[in-house]
Amino acid sequence: MTGRFCQRDGWIMTAMVAVVVSDVGMNTLFKAASSKGMSSYVFLVYSYGIGALLLLPSPFLTHRSRSLPPLKFSVLCKMGLLGLLGCVYLMLGYTGIKYSSPTLASAMSNLTPAFTFIFALLFGMEKVSIKKNSSLAKVVGTIVSIVGALVVTLYHGPIIFPASQPSVYLPQSLSPPPSPPSTSNWVIGGCLLALEYTLIAISYIIQTHIMREYPSEFALALSHNVCVSVSCAFVSIFAEKNNPSAWIMRSSLMLICIVATGMVNSTGYVVESWTVRHKGPLFLAMFRPLAILTAVVLGAVFLGDSLYLGSVIGGTLISIGFYTVMWGKAKEENAQMDTHNVASSSHSKRVPLLMNYAAEKQV
Numbered sequence: 001m002t003g004r005f006c007q008r009d010g011w012i013m014t015a016m017v018a019v020v021v022s023d024v025g026m027n028t029l030f031k032a033a034s035s036k037g038m039s040s041y042v043f044l045v046y047s048y049g050i051g052a053l054l055l056l057p058s059p060f061l062t063h064r065s066r067s068l069p070p071l072k073f074s075v076l077c078k079m080g081l082l083g084l085l086g087c088v089y090l091m092l093g094y095t096g097i098k099y100s101s102p103t104l105a106s107a108m109s110n111l112t113p114a115f116t117f118i119f120a121l122l123f124g125m126e127k128v129s130i131k132k133n134s135s136l137a138k139v140v141g142t143i144v145s146i147v148g149a150l151v152v153t154l155y156h157g158p159i160i161f162p163a164s165q166p167s168v169y170l171p172q173s174l175s176p177p178p179s180p181p182s183t184s185n186w187v188i189g190g191c192l193l194a195l196e197y198t199l200i201a202i203s204y205i206i207q208t209h210i211m212r213e214y215p216s217e218f219a220l221a222l223s224h225n226v227c228v229s230v231s232c233a234f235v236s237i238f239a240e241k242n243n244p245s246a247w248i249m250r251s252s253l254m255l256i257c258i259v260a261t262g263m264v265n266s267t268g269y270v271v272e273s274w275t276v277r278h279k280g281p282l283f284l285a286m287f288r289p290l291a292i293l294t295a296v297v298l299g300a301v302f303l304g305d306s307l308y309l310g311s312v313i314g315g316t317l318i319s320i321g322f323y324t325v326m327w328g329k330a331k332e333e334n335a336q337m338d339t340h341n342v343a344s345s346s347h348s349k350r351v352p353l354l355m356n357y358a359a360e361k362q363v
Contacts, residue, residue: 009330012275016287019268024294026261027105031097033257039246040094041236043258044087045229046249050262052225055270058218068216075214082206082220083227089199090228091235092192100189106291108193110149113142115201116285123205126282134335137328138282141321145289148317157309197288204281207273217273224269279329286325289318 034040097105117138120126128135210220240246249255275284292314 008278012279013326015271016275016284017290019271020287020290021294022264022268024106024291026257026264027097029257029260030094031101033251033254034094034098036251036253038249038254038257039236039240039243040091040098041232041239042246043094043254043261044090044232045236046258047261047265048225048229048232050259051266051269052222052229054263055218055222055225055266059216059222069214071214071219075210076223078206078210078213079220079223080227082203082210083224084231085199085203085206086224087228087231087235089196089203091232092199093196096189096192096196098189099185099192105193106295107149108190109197109288109291110146111194112197112201112204112288113282113285114146115198116204116281117142119201119205120281125205125208125280134328134331137324137331141324141326141328142282142286143321144324145286145318145321148314148319148321149289149292151310151314151317155310155314157313160309160312201281201285204276204284208276208281211273211277215277217270217277220273221266221269225266282325283329286322289322292318 030040030043033043093105096108117126121128126138128139130136207220211217214220236246249258272284297315
């Protein structure tokens with residue numbers, strides 16, 4: 001039993017790392033496409049519409065493979081609320097990236113673990129006891145990861161590896177570095193991104209509640225994609241009413257960005273729902289600090305960016321904090337399993353005694 005859980009946890013961690021890397025790549029691709037004039041509202045309508053089409057057959061197939069509880073009206077309302085919330089934070093996030101940069105978006109995502117931890121405590125999903133090492137590990141690990149992310153963002157330090165030629169070929173249109181955003185735009189983008197990741201933390205709590213009542217990752221992902229696409233369509237009608245050409249994809253880069261994002265986001269949301277179902281909202285949020293580390297590493301390896309001492313120190317702190325929280329969560333789960341096993345063994349010992357007592361009574 002323990003080996004099976006360890007194997008599942010390994011798959012969950014691998015899948016979540018892949019989701020984080022994909023998110024960083026999609027943010028960078030969106031930044032390049034938006035610089036060509038692509039509307040963030042129209043982008044959300046198209047990409048999440050494609051994701052909904054890809055996920056359309058999945059709930060029917062998974063419903064046949066396992067029994068699910070009846071879909072209650074309250075669960076449908078929560079799914080709708082989650083989709084509406086997703087529409088809001090996605091529009092905030094992509095607008096924030098247009099004003100700032102994908103690197104700042106990855107850095108600001110490190111606010112999510114702290115907010116998720118606070119909300120999880122308020123809703124009773126996480127418990128903290130100063131006397132328990134597992135609780136202290138979760139608190140300390142969360143703080144260390146956030147500090148590491150701040151170090152990566154705010155402190156450069158001396159260059160360890162200077163900038164070199166990119167190890168992958170980039171199209172000429174993407175090769176020139178974009179002009180740095182102004183200070184006012186950077187502040188506006190940062191505020192929008194901070195609000196986005198606060199709402200994401202709230203959505204993790206709602207997502208956990210839904211998965212406890214109706215444990216179907218594909219059905220939740222489908223409803224999320226449909227709600228986001230429809231909600232953004234209504235917003236786009238008003239936001240782009242004076243710009244009908246915004247609905248036309250004028251370059252292959254825009255089309256690639258929309259299709260790739262639709263595929264990656266739909267798959268990523270299924271993985272996140274699977275993760276939050278088995279491990280809870282804090283475990284899911286703790287993968288957010290890996291985003292800034294991923295952005296730095298991918299930039300140094302594939303784009304030829306310089307690698308700074310601050311990135312190495314911050315990345316080390318992020319890794320230490322991440323594994324500290326994982327250790328705390330694992331220790332809590334082992335304690336719960338031991339308690340369950342003790343309760344099961346004591347119950348199995350009591351049952352024969354009751355049966356013997358009934359047999360003696362009959363004699």
